Amino acid sequence: MKNSFFEFKIRSVLAVMRLFSKLPLKFHYFCGDIFSRVMKNILHYRQNVVITNISRSFPEKKYPEIKSIVSAFYRHLGEIFAEAVWFSGSDARRIHASGICRYTNLEVLCDAYENSPSVTVLFSHCGNWELLGGLLCYNYNPDVDYPCHESNVKVVYKELHNRFWNEVFVRNRCYPAKGFDGQIESKNILRYAIRHRNVKNIYIYPTDQYPYAGSHDAGLFLNQPTKVMLGSAGLAHKLGMSVLYLSMKQVSRGHYEMTFVPICGNAAELSPEEIMRKYLDLLEADIRETPYNWLWSHKRWKR
Numbered sequence: 055m056k057n058s059f060f061e062f063k064i065r066s067v068l069a070v071m072r073l074f075s076k077l078p079l080k081f082h083y084f085c086g087d088i089f090s091r092v093m094k095n096i097l098h099y100r101q102n103v104v105i106t107n108i109s110r111s112f113p114e115k116k117y118p119e120i121k122s123i124v125s126a127f128y129r130h131l132g133e134i135f136a137e138a139v140w141f142s143g144s145d146a147r148r149i150h151a152s153g154i155c156r157y158t159n160l161e162v163l164c165d166a167y168e169n170s171p172s173v174t175v176l177f178s179h180c181g182n183w184e185l186l187g188g189l190l191c192y193n194y195n196p197d198v199d200y201p202c203h204e205s206n207v208k209v210v211y212k213e214l215h216n217r218f219w220n221e222v223f224v225r226n227r228c229y230p231a232k233g234f235d236g237q238i239e240s241k242n243i244l245r246y247a248i249r250h251r252n253v254k255n256i257y258i259y260p261t262d263q264y265p266y267a268g269s270h271d272a273g274l275f276l277n278q279p280t281k282v283m284l285g286s287a288g289l290a291h292k293l294g295m296s297v298l299y300l301s302m303k304q305v306s307r308g309h310y311e312m313t314f315v316p317i318c319g320n321a322a323e324l325s326p327e328e329i330m331r332k333y334l335d336l337l338e339a340d341i342r343e344t345p346y347n348w349l350w351s352h353k354r355w356k357r
Contacts, residue, residue: 077140
């Protein structure tokens, strides 16, 4: 009975989201702007965490610059919320027609997929990670095809502490590809990849999350001593995969660009620590270019 009610609540929330998703994206941005003001000025959502993270990451910036980044971050948080609701009921055709996201160099992913046993893609909380479920919708180059079927794309996620919202977001991310079963919880990925080592897959990992105890000390990242989890790089190293960094930049409101940056063609030739250092350097360069575009409310350094 309890599980039935839990399922009913999830379906109810998703149904409401998908009902509202039919409205134009401009309407959702209007709501997102209200949401961002409420989060920043009324609820003060993690404001101390945001200000502390930004201030420590950019000690060279004056207070007005920090304040400007904080305001831009909350505005972008509202955009993420708006786009996630709009995305929740959009089919592949609508997503593609919107141009909300596009690849700049899909051929890099194609080359890596063709020339290695599998591909590891390291991703971060830049841009809008909630749009990852539309990966097959973002190619506008008629001369390049996505390198594999959706069944060979595996998106690794870390389960949220709140079971209800975890289930809502997991289902929402894969809505455009109905029946997609390629989302794998991080604690299960090692067993899955070893068991399917003879299947050529693309594994996409969010790799800027709060690390577990005993994680690797990677040195400085954004001016702060930082620990990282080595699981994604270690698995790529063990199985000789190619490794790419996926950069997601906001060009303008409602438009993102996704660019694949090669880290290595054969991860067996680098240590997991070297791979993650290269990833951190690429991520930091992106954050410094557009500081508001990262999830500053995340307690990345609470250890």
